[in-house]
Amino acid sequence: MTVSVSLLLTAVVLCAVGGVLMLTRPLTRILLGAVIASNGINLLVISSTGRAGEAPLLYGVALGRVTDPLPQAIALTAIVITLATTAFLLAMAYRSHQLTGTDEVHDDLEDRRIALRAEVRGEWEEIREEYLTESDRTPEDRDRYREERSRLRARLRADRALQARGRDATGDLWHDILGADLDDYPEARGTRAPSAAEPADLDPDALAHDSGAEPSDSPSTPGDAEPDGPDGPGGAPGPDDPGPDDSGPANGSGPADGSGPAGPDPSDPDRGAAG
Amino acid sequence: MNALVPLPVLLPLCATGLSLAFGTRLARFQRFISVAVLSAVLGLSVVLMVAADRQGPLHVDLGDFPPPLGITLVADRLSGLMLTVSSAVTLAVLIYSLGQGMADRDQETPVAVFHPAYLILVAGVSCTFLAGDLVNLFVAFEIMLVSSFVLLTLGGTGPRVRAGSTYVIISLFSSMLFLTAIAMTYAAAGTVNFAQLAARLPELPLGVQTLIQAMLLTVFAVKAAVFPVAAWLPDSYPTAPAPVTAVFAGLLTKVGVYCMLRTETLLFPGNRLGDLLMAVALFSMVVGILGAVAQTDLKRLFSFTLISHIGYMIFGIGLASREAYGGAIFYVVHHITVQTTLFLVAGLIERRGGTNELTRIGGLAKSAPFLAVLFFVPAMNLAGIPPLSGFIGKLGLMRAGVADGSAWAWVLVAGATTTSLLTLYVMAKVWNLAFWRAEPPDQAAYGTVLEDSDDSDDSDSDTGPDRIPGSGDEGVSGAPAPAGQAVAASLHGRAVTTTTRPPGAMTAATVAAVALGLAFTVLAGPLTAFTDRAAAELIDRGPYTEAVLGR
Structure with a gap:
């Protein structure tokens, strides 16, 4: 032929x-x-x-x-x-x-979450390694390590808040961040055993940390705990940004971005992701 | 008898015209047309199956053009069986959607698009099963896909459009690949008719053969959602309305498996890529079920089990013995029914509990015991608990694997067993969360109207400068629902009201689907004998080519 x-x-x-x-x-x-x-x-x-x-x-x-x-x-x-x-x-x-408002195809929520978790996990391991192998630890080193750690936790928390809002915008935000903890419900307290409905959490330590916080704080926490710059000893690689128009929790510059990701305002960044 | 072969394709297509013509004014007539046509297709399919079993493959050359030029439709045992099961399942899903549509008062949309799209989908699926040449198969795929685009984005809500775009793009890509494969096949062999290709392909150089085989396998693997190319499925299926997801999950992926069965046996005998198929089967099974373990959304969870169980069928195709093909065919039949049933049950759960998110529902075993039974039977069936058909299918495949005896086959048998156990674990998890535990305090009360994603209390949303519809300047309103999120919504994306009593038609259709799954257990003897005969016919190849090319 x-x-x-x-x-x-x-x-x-x-x-x-x-x-x-x-x-x-x-x-x-x-x-x-x-x-x-x-x-x-x-x-x-x-x-x-x-x-x-x-x-x-x-x-x-x-x-x-x-x-x-x-x-x-x-x-x-x-x-x-x-x-x-x-x-x-x-x-x-x-x-x-x-x-x-845009015809872009956005990332799946779950893909983004998994990517963010992996990234945060990797970063944390890195700074932990650095901290542990250091021969002479000064108090400043420790403080800096702890600060980094809480920054990473805040990022995950913000992400959980975003996910929770996606799941059900009418739901109780606090409930969704921590999973179904019956102790949060005064009417149910003491009457039922805690349910097995807590979402799989990357970091039980962070969960315990969260539980101590006041419920009303939670929406505002992620917003102010977002230093984007690579300031840590691990050299944080900038904001997690899977896409050009990603309005994820740690990216404050998306065009569709409004207030903080976990803020109570409904006209906000998720709109970008909802497309 | 041969003249009956095109009817499963033609009837739904003709009814589509009627449905479109009468749909807006006579909604009841439209429903009647759909149900009547699908019942007729079911009857025809049974007739075709029995006739193909008794007197060998039936075939028809459309327009009386002989094979290389005209379109050929062939019904052999495998096609007949697939047609029968698919039309039974589509009929059940149609009745379910009628129940849901009437309950949600969805019929007064401007263009009643659900029924026509659904009928075209049925025509496309039937055409795939009957296609006797590659081009006709391609056209059938496209018929099916275009109608599935419409069904998947029904209502045009944000999440559905987003999920739809993933699906449309991946489908476009696989169609292009398919067309390229057809061009290659035609350039190499000078025909696209299956029966002629079966004679001509073995004469080609081995490299060309393998290239064509690999291309076709890739295309069908995308359709069937086999592991490396399965990521689109859990991303795009869960947002669609429950009946649509059910019929997609049950049928569209199995269409890919059917095409693999057909091409691997008829065009490329000798199983050159068997090891590769078994490897992807193993990965599909394990990765899919591990994905399901991690999910808490019921529809996403079922989507992952779907990927995982496709692996079983690919395993059978990769083994390529008569027992293995028989087992794979049996598994396809079983899985179409069970997976559809599970998605229908998910729709009922959504209607009852208000959501598919497992962390937010509970106590259904107490408040809805009948629903619990409806879930329990297909769930155990999927996991492969002994008396049910899932066990019979898995047993057949594993026996074929053990009989094969190679190291790979043993690995696959081990993988299949593990997957089965993990499936049981996943189903137990769903059972515990949704049915067995106490009701969570914030579970939606009955009669709650659940807001869907695009009509919310737009009290503080932007209503736009002008409210002219279609100008692109409408208000952007709505509670934010991130991408990939399944939202409880009706067929047309409106809000759902939770009820204690699901509409009778929905329950009846689900019961029928469960009963069909149980019938495979009761009729396991005749069914396995039939699948064994079908496998023998596939391996023999003689009856098919003789019927098409003339004795």
């Missing part, structure tokens, strides 16, 4: 361009990428015809010399399907823009 090099080259270039566009975040670009890449693949389908021949008509053309019509039929089908999908994606991009 002979293949036209120009067709193949065009197909490759189109697929490459489309692929790069599809790796971006805004839905509109993904849509453009999909259109371009599918055009490339349609060319690929057509190039499987082999050498070009005469028009595949039923009469008046020698049957041995016509172009194979089947790949063209396949390509036509694919074009129609791409049209339908494009229309749907356009509608979805518009709807997304309507709802969230």
Whole structure:
């Protein structure tokens, strides 16, 4: 079978361009990428015809010399399907823009949480290692270590608050940060055993630390405990920022960002993530 | 008898037109059309299955064009069985959604889009099972996918649009891969008909064969949500309405498994990539179930068990013996039913307790004992407790693994056992949290109207400068629900009211699905005999190619 090099080259270039566009975040670009890449693949389908021949008509053309019509039929089908999908994606991009003000595809909440936990954990291990291996520990060192540790805990706490708000905006914030602790409910205190509903916590130490705090403090705690700069001995690597428009707990500069992530104001950063 | 073959595709498609035409004015008529058509498809499927079993594969060349040119539809034992199970499940889910829709008074939407989209989905799934060539398979996939896009983003709420975009993008990508694979196959073999490919592919160089096989396997693995390419599933399924998630989880992933079964046996016999398949099967099982262990949201949890149990079927395909294929087919049938049932039950739990978040519900065994039974039976079935069909399926696969005897097969048997135990652990966790423990004090009281994500008390939200709908300048309101969050909402994304008595149709449909799962236990003898015959037919390849190409 002979293949036209120009067709193949065009197909490759189109697929490459489309692929790069599809790796971006805004839905509109993904849509453009999909259109371009599918055009490339349609060319690929057509190039499987082999050498070009005469028009595949039923009469008046020698049957041995016509172009194979089947790949063209396949390509036509694919074009129609791409049209339908494009229309749907356009509608979805518009709807997304309507709802969230942007048509970007945001990270899954859970992915972000796992990434943040891993990051915080790693940072903590690092500073702990540094602190423990230090030969002469001064009180300042200890203070600095503790400060770092509480900063990391505050970040996790802020994240938990964000997650809790996502789970149920009408729920009791304090309840959600700490999990279902029946002791928080005066009417239920002493009548029932503590439930097993506490969310899996990375750090039991932090939980104990939290329990001592006043419930009303909690929303404000994460807000003021967010030094973004790499000031610690572990060299904290800046804010956790999985995406360009991430309005996560430790990023105060997102365009959709309003108040502190755990603040009681409903018109706030989650809107970015809700898209 | 051959003339019946296209009907499971044509009937729902024609009914879609009727449904769209009458949908807005005669909602009752629209519901009647859907139920009648799906019942007819179920009857047809049973007829096709029995006929294919008695007299070998049935086939039809549409437009009477012979195989290389025309579209071929083939119904053999495997297709017949899959059609029967899928139409039974879609009928149950349809009735469930009717119950939910009527309870939520959802019928007065401007365009009644649920029924048409659902019928097209059924047509697409049927077409996949009947497709006799790669291009028709591709078209069937696309029919299925486009309607599933609509169903997944029903109501167009924020979380659904976000979940939908993940799903649409990954589907687009896999479709492109599929089309590339078709182009390669056509360039290499000069045909896309399965029966002709079965004869021509073995003559190709080994490298080309392997390339085509790997491409097709990747495409189907994306559809089936096998481990390395499964991340999209728990991200996009849980936000959809309960019946939609149920039918997606039950059918759409199994369509991928069916395609793998078909292509691995018919086009690429000899099992060259068997070890690779077994490796991904192991990872799917273990990673999936570990993901489920970590979840506290019921729908997400079920999504992860879905990924995990896909691994069992891939295990059977990777072993590639007659017993293994038989076991895999049995497992597909069992899993379609059980997974759908579990998602339907999740919908009932959501309706009863107000949420699917396990940390916030409890005491359902006391307050809703019947619901507890409805959950318990399919949960134990999924975990593979002996008398139930899950046990029979797992036993068949493990026996095939032991009979194979290689080290890999033994590792897989061990992995499958561990997964089964962990599934039991996960189900016990759900049981303890949602049913067995005392009710948490803040559980939504019955009759609570749960706000969904996009109509909240927009007291302090931005209403926008003008309120012209469609101008893109509407008020951005709503309680913040972060991405990937499952929100209790009705079919069209409205608020749900919790009730002590779920609508009768919902319960009846769930009971029917549970009963179907139990029927596989009662009828295990005939069913395993049938799957064994189907596996024999798959391995033989002769009946299929002879039926299509003419004796």
